[in-house]
Amino acid sequence: MSAQRQRAVAEMGSRPVLPAYVRLRRDEVRGRWVALAPERVVELDERSLDILKLCDGSRSIAELAGELAKSYDAPEAAIAEDVLAFIQEWSDKLLVRLET
Amino acid sequence: MVRGNGRSNGRGTPPPSGMLAELTHRCPLQCPYCSNPLELHKAADELDTATWLSVFDQAAAMGVLQVHLSGGEPTLREDLEELVAHLGERGVYANLITAGVTLDRARLERLAEAGLPHIQLSFQSTRPERADRIGNANNALAKKLETAKWARELGLAITLNAPIHRQNIDEIGAFFDLAVEIGAERIEVAHVQYYGWALKNRAALVPSAEETAHAQKVVDEARSRLKGILNIDCVVPDYYAKYPKPCMCGWGREFMAVTPTGLVLPCHAAQSIPTLTFDSVREKPLDEIWAEGAAFEAFRGTDWMSEPCKSCPRKEIDFGGCRCQAYALAGDAAAADPACSLSPHHAAMRALAAGESAAPPPDFVYRRIGLYPA
Numbered sequence: 139m140s141a142q143r144q145r146a147v148a149e150m151g152s153r154p155v156l157p158a159y160v161r162l163r164r165d166e167v168r169g170r171w172v173a174l175a176p177e178r179v180v181e182l183d184e185r186s187l188d189i190l191k192l193c194d195g196s197r198s199i200a201e202l203a204g205e206l207a208k209s210y211d212a213p214e215a216a217i218a219e220d221v222l223a224f225i226q227e228w229s230d231k232l233l234v235r236l237e238t
Numbered sequence: 239m240v241r242g243n244g245r246s247n248g249r250g251t252p253p254p255s256g257m258l259a260e261l262t263h264r265c266p267l268q269c270p271y272c273s274n275p276l277e278l279h280k281a282a283d284e285l286d287t288a289t290w291l292s293v294f295d296q297a298a299a300m301g302v303l304q305v306h307l308s309g310g311e312p313t314l315r316e317d318l319e320e321l322v323a324h325l326g327e328r329g330v331y332a333n334l335i336t337a338g339v340t341l342d343r344a345r346l347e348r349l350a351e352a353g354l355p356h357i358q359l360s361f362q363s364t365r366p367e368r369a370d371r372i373g374n375a376n377n378a379l380a381k382k383l384e385t386a387k388w389a390r391e392l393g394l395a396i397t398l399n400a401p402i403h404r405q406n407i408d409e410i411g412a413f414f415d416l417a418v419e420i421g422a423e424r425i426e427v428a429h430v431q432y433y434g435w436a437l438k439n440r441a442a443l444v445p446s447a448e449e450t451a452h453a454q455k456v457v458d459e460a461r462s463r464l465k466g467i468l469n470i471d472c473v474v475p476d477y478y479a480k481y482p483k484p485c486m487c488g489w490g491r492e493f494m495a496v497t498p499t500g501l502v503l504p505c506h507a508a509q510s511i512p513t514l515t516f517d518s519v520r521e522k523p524l525d526e527i528w529a530e531g532a533a534f535e536a537f538r539g540t541d542w543m544s545e546p547c548k549s550c551p552r553k554e555i556d557f558g559g560c561r562c563q564a565y566a567l568a569g570d571a572a573a574a575d576p577a578c579s580l581s582p583h584h585a586a587m588r589a590l591a592a593g594e595s596a597a598p599p600p601d602f603v604y605r606r607i608g609l610y611p612a
Contacts, residue, residue, distance in 0.1 A: 143418055145466030159355040159395035159423075163329045167253050167301030174331040176356040176395045176424050177471070179255060179303050230466040232423045 148199060148226040150218065152236040155195030160233050162190060175233055189224055195237055199225055251490075251529045251538075253301030258495040258506055259290070261318070262310040267337050268374035268604035269362065270439040271401050271430040274310070275509050276610040283612070284498045287317040289519060291324050293496060296524040298328035306358075308335040310498065313345070319352045326353030333358055335399070338385035339378050346385065350392040357389050358397040358426070364412040372405065374604045386420040397424040402453065402475075403443035404595055410456045417468055425468055427457055429475035433507035433562055435605045442602055446595040447478045447588075477591040481552065482559025482575035489561060490534035502527045504534050507562040511571045537561050542572055546580040 148154070156162070161174045162182070171182040173190065182190065188209075192202045203218035210217065228234040263278040285293075294305065305325055312318060313336055325332045334349065338359040359382055362372040369379040389396050398417040402410065410427065417425040429450075432440050445453070457472050464470065476483055486493045486505045495506040501516040502524065508514060514536060517527040528534060536542065540553055547558040558564075559575025567576040567590075568583045576583035603609075 143421075143467060157395070158393050161329075161331060161355065165301070165303065172303065174303060174355075176358075176397055176469075177304070177333060177426075232466075232469055 146229050146236045148222055148229055148236055150200040150222065151198050152225070152238060153195050153198050154193040154202070154225050154229070154234045154236055156190060156193050157233075157235050162187070173233065180233070186224070189221055190228075190234075193225075193234055252492070254297070254492060254494055254528055255302060256304045256306065256493045257297050257302050258306045258308055258493065259293070259312075259321075260308050260310065260495060260497050260506065261290070261312045261315045261321070262498050263607060264314045265309060265311040265337065265605070266314075266339055266375065267311070267362075267378065268606055269360075269372060269401070270435055270602035270604055271403055271443055272435040272605045273431060273433045273507055274605065275434050275507075276438065277612040278310075278605075278607040278610075279498050279612050280607060284315075285496075285500045285519070287320060289500065290317075290321055293500075293519050293524060294321070294325055294328060294330065296519075298325075298330050300525050300528065302330060304331045304333060306333045306335055311337055311340060313340045319348050322349055322354045323352040331355060333397075336360070336385075337373070337378070338382040339375065341385050341388075343388045346388050346394075347392060350394055354394060356395040356397065357385075358399050359386055359389075360399045360401065361413065361416065362401070363406050364409050364416050368406065372602075374602075383420065386422070390421045395424070396420065396422040397426055398422045399426045399428055401428045401430055402445075403430045404445040404449065404599065405443070407445045407449050407453050410453045411460075414456075414460045414464065414468070418464070423469060425470055427453075427470070427472040429453075429473050431473070431476075431507075431560075432566070433510055435603070437510075437566060438603050441594040441597065442599040444477060444591045444595050445475065447592060449595075450475050450478050476559075476563075476575075476577035477587060479577050480579045482556050482563075482577040484556040485560035485563075485575070488538075488557040489536075490528070490538035491557075494528060494534075502531065502533075504537070505560075505562065508533060510562045511565045513571060537572070544572060546578075547574050550580070 165172045171187045173180040173182055199222055203221045204214055207214035207217045225234055229236055262284055264281060322332050332354055333356050334354055335358045361382060363369040366379045386396055400413040430436050430443050461470050490504045495503040500519040503516060514533045516533050517531045543558055547553050559577055561571045564573045564575050565571040567587055574581040576587040
């Protein structure tokens with residue numbers, strides 16, 4: 139079977155990708171963004187949404203953090219640590235897949 | 239959020255986020271723990287495609303984000319692909335809740351192409367003979383495993399749903415192993431809740447307190463062992479609980495269910511409460527039913543509560559528990575759920591479960607359409 143059967147550990151070089159079964163959408167009725175996944179609705183703040191929109195499997199976590207640092211005009215190292223922790227958390231919930 | 243009665247046009251009523259769409263009562267399995275009512279409807283009574291499409295349009299506009307396509311066995315509806323595609327077009331997340339014995343690969347592929355993201359596959363047992371005995375089926379386990387393999391190949395998320403009772407509670411560990419083996423993202427350890435057919439079969443299903451406690455240990459151990467590998471949800475067996483489950487996250491607060499014939503229910507078992515009357519999507523707009531329907535108003539908020547719920551600090555945490563269970567075991571749908579240790583009926587409920595689970599299990603009354611006329 140193809141599913142990963144070991145806990146994935148996020149590294150700066152890992153390329154995060156949203157699985158097809160995780161869908162991001164605007165929830166107009168409640169004025170927010172959400173991620174929809176099996177039997178779950180996760181409300182997204184601006185920062186989470188910014189990260190998830192870049193999780194297309196083409197960028198590494200380091201590259202993703204670099205882009206965010208530029209758009210936030212913030213120090214890249216701090217952003218990278220934040221993003222790494224965020225991706226690990228989402229990977230542990232199987233909402234993000236890591237490609238190496 | 240919580241409101242009293244007498245509000246107009248649904249102002250102040252929070253929008254629903256989830257809908258259980260029971261597309262049909264037909265099912266190839268006859269599981270004795272089914273929570274459908276005893277009075278099951280035939281195909282001729284079911285809503286047609288156009289009505290379901292309209293229901294989904296209305297639900298999406300109201301703020302429903304997830305629809306659970308269930309039954310009975312929803313894949314027996316020939317319009318399932320059309321319903322799934324329509325939900326996708328509205329941005330609504332579709333969860334297909336299936337026994338996995340009726341699909342072939344081509345059909346599952348069509349559903350995936352229609353935008354289906356997730357299937358929830360029920361497993362009666364990890365052992366072939368036992369699975370067939372519980373579901374009164376033939377070769378069910380092999381078919382389910384094949385369905386799981388196709389789902390994996392097609393990139394669908396899989397939930398393994400394991401309804402747990404005294405005749406398979408010794409398999410909880412094996413269910414976790416199976417979930418990992420088939421590549422599931424999620425497992426639902428669903429201790430049977432006693433409504434409908436399950437209530438009828440309770441003596442054949444309810445486990446002992448010791449078995450229940452042991453099962454919980456296995457779940458807790460799996461949670462740490464399988465972190466990042468498998469998402470684990472566990473529906474607690476509340477006959478032995480201290481506090482009741484926050485049933486439906488509060489009555490008329492987030493969820494609604496629509497029956498195969500179009501009745502709109504605050505919870506899928508609500509028809510077991512004979513004092514309630516239900517509106518139909520054939521007669522009224524969904525938003526009006528949600529905001530003003532008598533069945534939704536009956537137990538929405540906290541105004542309906544009496545003691546011990548009324549002054550309870552947990553009343554906004556568990557919402558008084560389950561109304562259907564209060565009716566079934568305390569004889570009053572507005573009473574505290576007897577699963578709560580503060581209910582005067584709690585000791586009797588535990589004793590009932592302890593007594594039934596200690597006696598030899600009676601034969602199953604298998605779920606069949608027509609055994610109890612609708």
